[in-house]
Every structure is written in structure tokens, then in C-alpha cells.
Amino acid sequence: MRIVVALGGNALLRRGEPMTADNQRDNVRRAASALAALIGEGHSVVITHGNGPQVGLLALQSAADPDGGSFPLDVLGAESAGMIGYVIEQxxxxxxxERLFATLLTQVKVDPHDPAFAHPTKPIGPVYDEAAARKLATERGWRIAPDGDKWRRVVPSPKPLAILEASVISFLVERGVIVICTGGGGVPVIARDDGSLCGVEAVIDKxxxxxxxxxxxxxxxxxxLTxxxxxxxxxxxxxxxxxxxVSPKELSGKNFAAGSMGPKVSAAIEFVEATGNSAAIGRLEDAVEIVRGRQGTTFHA
Known part of the structure; x- marks a missing residue:
């Protein structure tokens, strides 16, 4: 089967864990083992991944520049996608x-008038207690929101409309290349009136x-995988x-946390309803058993 595998941010950096290069490498190594087992089953795999903790850390580092030369979120998203993709590929x-790999920076088109720009919901960066989060929000002009029992910065998360490099990804996949792409939901871009593209200050849901x-x-x-x-x-x-x-109809009227399981359920339902194929959600280490239908939650048409 051709499977798009999405690695959650928590699968790459565990909640509350210090955001160090060594911790990220250790977690990616664990993820690579699960992915290798899945590929060993004969599946054609395309890998995507989150970047919430990493892009938030890069934003903090960028804002600390004494010369005020901070970078926008689309640039930081591309930077984090390259960093994480490099470690996953390696x-x-x-x-x-014996396999061929390619890590591809991916532009994703969004609507400049998406209401998400006025209502930030995507959590990024480290977690804080409420007092520290409110202090940082005041100092830095952040929007913050609860994330479990902690608080985090939230940024706009517009709906993705098109993966602009999809034809390139398909070209590589059909030739047996394992592609790592759409990192952090991809780099959000909009089309100007003349058709040219430019990045926007947002993080797309992976x-x-x-x-x-x-x-x-x-x-x-x-x-x-989460x-x-x-x-x-x-x-x-x-x-x-x-x-x-479950089927999408069975979940009608049920609510799931917006910052965690909600987007995953919505993504699974969108895919199942559009294609009639299956989607599944579960733990990283159960990847092979989830595909076999023995673990996790499977969504069917």
C-alpha cells in the first residue's frame, strides 16, 4: 500500500522534555525504527512530521536577536522542516x-482571507505555567492558550488548500524514493494578484x-502517529x-481537543470521506499493528 505517515510533534519530542538536539535525535531514532518496520512490510511510505516545539524554539531564538532581525514564521517553518527532515532521513x-531517500521542503497554499488569521489556535514552542505564559504574552505581544495542564503560545493555522510540490513528490515515490515532506504542515504561502507566491505568518496543521x-x-x-x-x-x-x-458518521457530534486529537480526527475523516480509503490514529511504536488493524483507531468509509 501507499501510506502517508504523519509523525506527531510528541512522537519527535516528548511533552515536557528539554528541547535539545540529543533528545530530538533519540526520539527520531525511535521513530525511524517504527518506520523501518513498516517499510519492511512492503509498503510505499511518504513521511510527514510536526514542528510545533521546534518552530516555537526557533522563534524564541530569533526574537532574542539584539539587532531586532527576527525571522517570520514561514521562514522558521522551512528551517525547522529542514532540520527535522535531515535527522529523520539520516x-x-x-x-x-539500500533505499533511496529525499527530504523536500514543501510549499502549501492557503487563503489570505482565512478566518484563522484573526483567531490563532495552533500551539507552538515550549510549555509554561499560566503565570509565566501571561508574563511572556504581555512582554512579546503573544496570544496564549491552555494546552493540557500548561499554557503555550498560539499562532494562526489556516486551512491548507494545495500541496504545491505534490507532483514532484509523486514523481519520486513512483521511482521508489522514500520522501520526507510537508514538514510542520508545509511552508504557508499565498498567491498574489499576479500569480507570484509569498510566505505568510502562520503554521499549518500537520x-x-x-x-x-x-x-x-x-x-x-x-x-x-502520536x-x-x-x-x-x-x-x-x-x-x-x-x-x-469507526466511520465518520459515528463520530458526528463528538468533540475532541482542538490542540491535540481534534485535528487528527478531522484529517482522518476528510481523507476517508474524499477517497473511500482508510485512515488510522495510534501510537508510533504500534505502526505495523495499526496498519494490520490490530491496534489504534481505524476510520472506514
Missing amino acids: ELGNLLK DLASSLLARQLQADMLLL DVDAVYVDYGTAAARALRR
């Missing part, structure tokens, strides 16, 4: 020495971009129940 290559990519590549499956074993209803309560095999 660690996978160490395990699969899961929604991965769903769009899977549709454009005519993938057989969309696999969303640090939770399945989709739960009533998550965090005594009545919590894992869903194993």
Missing part, C-alpha cells in the same frame, strides 16, 4: 542502507496538510473509552 538511512497530501498522492491509507494508543471518547474521565473501528 536515521532511516542508517537502518535501510495533520490536515498530511490528509491533503494523501489525497493528492492518491494514497491507500493515511496513518497519523503518543496516544487510540482515539478516546470522554478522554481524561472515568468514562473514557477507546474507539477501535
Whole structure:
């Protein structure tokens, strides 16, 4: 099968873990092992990944420049995609020495009038307690929001409309190349009146971009990997129940956390409804068993 595999930010850097190069490398090595097992099953895999912690850290570092030469989020998104893609490609290559890999910076078109620009929701960067988050928001002009029991900076997250390098990705995949792309949801760009492109200050949701990519590549499956074993209803309560095999209709009226499981469920539903193929959500280390239908949550038409 052709599978678009989306690695969640928590799969690359665990919640609350210091954002160091060594920690990221260790987590990517763990992810590479799971991906190598999936590729070993004979599947054609396209890999996407999140960048929320990394792009937030780069934004902090950029803002600390004493000369005020901070970079916009689209540039920082490209920087983080290159950094993470490099490590994923290297660690996978160490395990699969006979395979070809390519890490591709990916531009994703968005609508300049998307209402998301007025209502930031995408969490990026480190987590803070509420007092520290409010202090930073005042000092830096940030928008902040709760993220579990902590607080984080939030930025606009417009809906992805088109993966501009989809034809290049397809060309490589059809020749057996394992492509790492659409990092951090891709670099958000808009089209000017003359048709030229320019970046915008936003971070696209990786899961929604991965769903769009899977549709454009005519993938057989969309696999969303995170640090939770399945989709739960009533998550965090005594009545919590894992869903194993569901249709989009069965989830009608159910709400999932906007900063975590919500986008994954929406991405899975979009893919299933558009293609009739399956999508799945589950833990990184269960990747092979999720594809076999034995773990995680599978969405069917």
C-alpha cells in the first residue's frame, strides 16, 4: 500500500522534555525504527512530521536577536522542516542502507482571507505555567492558550488548500524514493494578484496538510502517529473509552481537543470521506499493528 505517515510533534519530542538536539535525535531514532518496520512490510511510505516545539524554539531564538532581525514564521517553518527532515532521513538511512531517500521542503497554499488569521489556535514552542505564559504574552505581544495542564503560545493555522510540490513528490515515490515532506504542515504561502507566491505568518496543521497530501498522492491509507494508543471518547474521565473501528458518521457530534486529537480526527475523516480509503490514529511504536488493524483507531468509509 501507499501510506502517508504523519509523525506527531510528541512522537519527535516528548511533552515536557528539554528541547535539545540529543533528545530530538533519540526520539527520531525511535521513530525511524517504527518506520523501518513498516517499510519492511512492503509498503510505499511518504513521511510527514510536526514542528510545533521546534518552530516555537526557533522563534524564541530569533526574537532574542539584539539587532531586532527576527525571522517570520514561514521562514522558521522551512528551517525547522529542514532540520527535522535531515535527522529523520539520516536515521532511516542508517537502518535501510539500500533505499533511496529525499527530504523536500514543501510549499502549501492557503487563503489570505482565512478566518484563522484573526483567531490563532495552533500551539507552538515550549510549555509554561499560566503565570509565566501571561508574563511572556504581555512582554512579546503573544496570544496564549491552555494546552493540557500548561499554557503555550498560539499562532494562526489556516486551512491548507494545495500541496504545491505534490507532483514532484509523486514523481519520486513512483521511482521508489522514500520522501520526507510537508514538514510542520508545509511552508504557508499565498498567491498574489499576479500569480507570484509569498510566505505568510502562520503554521499549518500537520495533520490536515498530511490528509491533503494523501489525497493528492492518491494514497491507500493515511496513518497519523502520536503518543496516544487510540482515539478516546470522554478522554481524561472515568468514562473514557477507546474507539477501535469507526466511520465518520459515528463520530458526528463528538468533540475532541482542538490542540491535540481534534485535528487528527478531522484529517482522518476528510481523507476517508474524499477517497473511500482508510485512515488510522495510534501510537508510533504500534505502526505495523495499526496498519494490520490490530491496534489504534481505524476510520472506514
